[in-house]
Amino acid sequence: xxxxxxxxxxxxxxxxxxxxAVVTVRNVVHAALALVAVLAGVAAQYVLLQAEFVAIxxxxxxxxxxxxxxxxGIMLTRAPMTKNxxxxxxxxxxxxxxxxxxxxxxVVLMGDSFGDEEIGGGSPTTTSAVxxxxxxxxxxxxxxxxxxxxxxxxxxxxxxxxD
Amino acid sequence: xxxxxxxxxxxFLFCVGVYGVLARKNxxxxxxxxxxxxxxxxxxxxxxxxxxxxxxxxxxxLFVITIAAAEVGVGLAxxxxxxxxxxxxxxxxxxxxxx
Numbered sequence: 632x633x634x635x636x637x638x639x640x641x642x643x644x645x646x647x648x649x650x651x652a653v654v655t656v657r658n659v660v661h662a663a664l665a666l667v668a669v670l671a672g673v674a675a676q677y678v679l680l681q682a683e684f685v686a687i688x689x690x691x692x693x694x695x696x697x698x699x700x701x702x703x704g705i706m707l708t709r710a711p712m713t714k715n716x717x718x719x720x721x722x723x724x725x726x727x728x729x730x731x732x733x734x735x736x737x738v739v740l741m742g743d744s745f746g747d748e749e750i751g752g753g754s755p756t757t758t759s760a761v762x763x764x765x766x767x768x769x770x771x772x773x774x775x776x777x778x779x780x781x782x783x784x785x786x787x788x789x790x791x792x793x794d
Numbered sequence: 795x796x797x798x799x800x801x802x803x804x805x806f807l808f809c810v811g812v813y814g815v816l817a818r819k820n821x822x823x824x825x826x827x828x829x830x831x832x833x834x835x836x837x838x839x840x841x842x843x844x845x846x847x848x849x850x851x852x853x854x855x856l857f858v859i860t861i862a863a864a865e866v867g868v869g870l871a872x873x874x875x876x877x878x879x880x881x882x883x884x885x886x887x888x889x890x891x892x893x
Binding site: 761 | 798803807810813817829837843844850854859860863866874
């Protein structure tokens, strides 16, 4: 249990620093690389939460596909690479206030609701259990998501096509 | 491990994402901040799945990952289209619908 808590603390610290880097660095590609660190950290937290299948899907889909899409987006929109170019608008103060307010409310509420509940005692979730759940309990939701993904991909091609 | 340590980490990620959406001007960076927020939600879903002992939370985390991929695809296509028409992805300059 102590080992798990130490692992959590290290990964969480890396994730927090990288997440702040995503929204503050002045270079768009560096922001994408910091996002990779956050996504990998989330995958590691899934492993700590005994959800191996979700962790693997996170690595495949997010780090493998979504980040590549982002890098293509950065490349095709010729994002500014110079250091003194403004990537932020003039709402920083307000944005920080709103974010701090939400964080404060959430932390107080969760401390109130869940106190010191322990988790992580059970055995790891097997992939077959996840598959059974998807294709029995949630099969209609699965089909709807498949249709949504198809529609989104066709829509993306129609939008980005040159004609 | 406490349930709360995961929930507070997810809340922090979500708030950083909110800050990014509000304070960033480049459309691609705003999409990245939205990814941060979606990941925070996923972390919550998986943590509660572990707490309740039901795989439903993990299944919905997988659904959210799928929808995030679709969202990035369509979002970047729209950003590309805006760039082609306006030669800029600065959200402050896209104000054609301002009254």
